[in-house]
Amino acid sequence: MKISNSKILITGGASGMGKMMGRMALEKGAKTLVIWDINQENINSTVTELSKYGEVKGYRVDVSDYDMVQKGYEQVVKECGGIDIVVNCAGIITSNKTFDQQTRQEITRTIGINTIAPMFVTRAFLPDMLKRDSGHICNITSAGGMLGNPRMSVYGASKWGAIGWSESLRIELNASHSHVRVTTVAPYYTNTGMFDGVKSKVFPILKPEYVSRKIIRAIEKNTIFAGIPFGYHFIRFWQFILPIPLFDFIFGEVFGIYHTMDHFTGRKN
Numbered sequence: 631m632k633i634s635n636s637k638i639l640i641t642g643g644a645s646g647m648g649k650m651m652g653r654m655a656l657e658k659g660a661k662t663l664v665i666w667d668i669n670q671e672n673i674n675s676t677v678t679e680l681s682k683y684g685e686v687k688g689y690r691v692d693v694s695d696y697d698m699v700q701k702g703y704e705q706v707v708k709e710c711g712g713i714d715i716v717v718n719c720a721g722i723i724t725s726n727k728t729f730d731q732q733t734r735q736e737i738t739r740t741i742g743i744n745t746i747a748p749m750f751v752t753r754a755f756l757p758d759m760l761k762r763d764s765g766h767i768c769n770i771t772s773a774g775g776m777l778g779n780p781r782m783s784v785y786g787a788s789k790w791g792a793i794g795w796s797e798s799l800r801i802e803l804n805a806s807h808s809h810v811r812v813t814t815v816a817p818y819y820t821n822t823g824m825f826d827g828v829k830s831k832v833f834p835i836l837k838p839e840y841v842s843r844k845i846i847r848a849i850e851k852n853t854i855f856a857g858i859p860f861g862y863h864f865i866r867f868w869q870f871i872l873p874i875p876l877f878d879f880i881f882g883e884v885f886g887i888y889h890t891m892d893h894f895t896g897r898k899n
């Protein structure tokens with residue numbers, strides 16, 4: 631998908647990787663960047679900061695609220711016209727509590743924002759893309775959606791769900807010979823603040839600039855699935871060939887993945 635001259639909407643675009651991807655898209659000549667985020671203060675500062683690179687519009691939309699997404703969609707179409715690229719990037723993790731400590735609100739909010747919201751947003755913009763037979767949906771999931779990990783059961787579930795939906799959508803569109811493309815992205819821990827406190831013994835924690843650039847590249851190349859770093863593509867392979875207790879031992883204990891969340895603090899505000 632060509633980014634130059636496109637209109638790109640990024641949810642969660644007022645912070646972290648969403649904000650970086652917005653800047654990169656403008657640098658590549660995107661016609662309009664539309665930011666949807668829940669944090670009005672960050673929306674304002676991001677619009678001001680990125681406007682020097684091109685046209686930026688920011689809207690406060692809670693992407694887990696179906697009515698807000700519908701209203702937001704109507705407003706965007708009215709003010710900006712059709713959107714070419716949607717990046718579902720908004721996401722949360724509420725804590726590193728074990729599952730027995732998770733509250734009803736934490737469970738529903740996490741699934742609502744990480745799994746259901748990308749569906750709401752895509753459901754709003756996809757019909758226009760199908761009519762034009764062109765467009766791109768990029769879903770930012772997580773490496774945590776590819777293997778079980780203690781102290782992130784609900785987050786992991788939300789991202790497993792997002793991967794399953796995103797992959798199914800891609801296959802569905804492919805089967806109908808549509809030219810609307812879907813890219814699923816599953817990054818490892820990335821240093822944006824969201825996962826502050828995480829300790830990774832073997833695999834280095836990634837730089838947000840690096841991951842954002844990889845995602846933009848994946849959109850441009852219509853990549854189907856981008857595990858970042860690349861080695862994560864092979865997780866499913868190892869899960870398939872190794873007996874589960876051996877996989878748990880190697881990835882969980884030797885590589886230390888199952889202890890990465892032990893000292894998680896997350897973003898302070």
Ligand SMILES: NC(=O)c1ccc[n+]([C@@H]2O[C@H](COP(=O)([O-])OP(=O)(O)OC[C@H]3O[C@@H](n4cnc5c(N)ncnc54)[C@H](O)[C@@H]3O)[C@@H](O)[C@H]2O)c1
Pocket residue numbers: 641642643644645646647648666667668669672691692693694718719720721722743770771772773816817818819820821822823824825
């Ligand atoms: N940082 C990591 O280690 C990492 C690793 C893998 C995947 N991811 C995923 O990448 C995406 C971006 O992560 P990040 O690290 O840049 O996080 P971030 O916290 O910097 O950005 C997330 C953005 O989403 C917004 N948001 C939260 N709830 C929202 C809602 N209901 N409606 C609209 N906006 C909402 C926040 O205000 C914030 O601006 C997330 O989906 C995250 O799960 C992150």
